[in-house]
Amino acid sequence: MYEIAKIVHLICAVVFGGVVFTEVVLLPALRDRFGEKEFRNIEKTIIQKRGIKIVPIFVLSLYISGFYMFHFYIKDLDLSTNFGKLLITKIILAIFVLIFVIMAIFLFIRGNSESKLFEYAHYAVFIFIFLIIVSAKIMFII
Numbered sequence: 001m002y003e004i005a006k007i008v009h010l011i012c013a014v015v016f017g018g019v020v021f022t023e024v025v026l027l028p029a030l031r032d033r034f035g036e037k038e039f040r041n042i043e044k045t046i047i048q049k050r051g052i053k054i055v056p057i058f059v060l061s062l063y064i065s066g067f068y069m070f071h072f073y074i075k076d077l078d079l080s081t082n083f084g085k086l087l088i089t090k091i092i093l094a095i096f097v098l099i100f101v102i103m104a105i106f107l108f109i110r111g112n113s114e115s116k117l118f119e120y121a122h123y124a125v126f127i128f129i130f131l132i133i134v135s136a137k138i139m140f141i142i
């Protein structure tokens, strides 16, 4: 069951990371081509027609599988080891990511997706996901 959870976790991390990469790195290219107003319309259409329906399923599965795997470690977790420190760091970063995602969804639903906070939340999530993936891999090595 642990191995299945790990596969689910990895697939969801790839999809979620891909969505954030598209939002932060690829989509802004449309801003230069179509201008700010049209870009916002395109972004809104993508989020409303697809994003809001599909992405939460992957985010939820990512956290459920993550906590499921974590419950195997929690009993013997030794925070003096590099593994323990990195795992806890990864989880704290992941909790921040969840807070930023909920905040971004909340801002979008309230029609505040043009606010700077919405943009900064995306940048923070982008950097944190990168750090989470690196921690997840090096915690087994060092």
Ligand code: HEM
Pocket (backbone or CB within 6 Å): 006, 009, 010, 013, 017, 062, 063, 065, 066, 067, 068, 069, 070, 073, 090, 091, 094, 095, 097, 129, 132, 133, 136, 137
């Ligand atoms: C933004 C959220 C998250 C991302 C992007 C993420 C990403 C990843 C990635 C890429 C791996 C490596 C998987 C592999 O080697 O096959 C991993 C492993 C792991 N993650 Fe997450 N994770 C997230 C949230 C969480 C949460 C919330 C928890 C637990 C509370 C968690 C617990 C774990 C555990 C225990 C492993 C080790 C699995 C293993 O290799 O045995 N993750 N994570």
